[in-house]
Amino acid sequence: MSIVARTTRTPIYGPECHGQRMSYEEFASAAWQEGYQYELIHGRVVVAAMPNMPHFTLDRWLNGRLQKYVELHSEVINLVGGPVRVIVPDIAEATCPEPDVAAYSDFPLHLPFDDLDWRDYSPILVVEIISTDNARKDLERNVELYLQVPSIREYWIIDPRESADRPSMIVYRRRGKNWQKPIHVAYCKTYTTKLLPGFALVMDPHKR
Numbered sequence: 001m002s003i004v005a006r007t008t009r010t011p012i013y014g015p016e017c018h019g020q021r022m023s024y025e026e027f028a029s030a031a032w033q034e035g036y037q038y039e040l041i042h043g044r045v046v047v048a049a050m051p052n053m054p055h056f057t058l059d060r061w062l063n064g065r066l067q068k069y070v071e072l073h074s075e076v077i078n079l080v081g082g083p084v085r086v087i088v089p090d091i092a093e094a095t096c097p098e099p100d101v102a103a104y105s106d107f108p109l110h111l112p113f114d115d116l117d118w119r120d121y122s123p124i125l126v127v128e129i130i131s132t133d134n135a136r137k138d139l140e141r142n143v144e145l146y147l148q149v150p151s152i153r154e155y156w157i158i159d160p161r162e163s164a165d166r167p168s169m170i171v172y173r174r175r176g177k178n179w180q181k182p183i184h185v186a187y188c189k190t191y192t193t194k195l196l197p198g199f200a201l202v203m204d205p206h207k208r
Contacts, residue, residue: 048134104124154171
């Protein structure tokens with residue numbers, strides 16, 4: 001008599017899970033279908049389409065600018081990347097938005113990769129690039145959520161809705177427990193901040 005080994009297949013979750021309740025542990029350990037973006041907001045899965053190519057190129061441009069700054073000023077920020085998972089503390093239902101770009105200060109790069117966990121580290125700067133089909137997420141929802149993360153000093157919103165070749169930016173700066181009045185940076189204008197001494201961002205993705 002032959003014995004047939006039984007294998008247990010790991011379930012793969014996909015866009016049909018939009019709105020489904022999950023704990024952080026369930027969300028973090030789940031296998032997700034590729035081709036979509038997944039977040040856990042107030043204990044429910046939020047599914048969005050993958051960004052389009054203009055979104056990708058703006059992401060690459062900004063990541064490149066910040067990475068050059070890391071190479072010169074690692075004492076200010078020493079890790080830039082995205083998307084990352086940001087844990088919002090003191091909320092009864094697990095909430096972890098995933099900004100397109102984030103910058104960390106004093107990230108423990110010396111630790112073994114297996115010892116790293118999203119819950120242990122939080123950025124000082126987060127950036128979202130608006131998707132035309134879901135602008136409210138970045139303009140409203142995330143303004144509130146990122147304010148609740150004490151480490152985040154600034155929140156940048158890149159706005160390519162008029163044209164990805166001529167983006168503008170909205171900046172929220174923390175003052176105590178609140179955001180200051182948002183700063184609007186028009187296309188081709190330059191943004192500087194005390195958070196990143198010596199950094200200047202010209203709002204023109206065709207300039208390197």
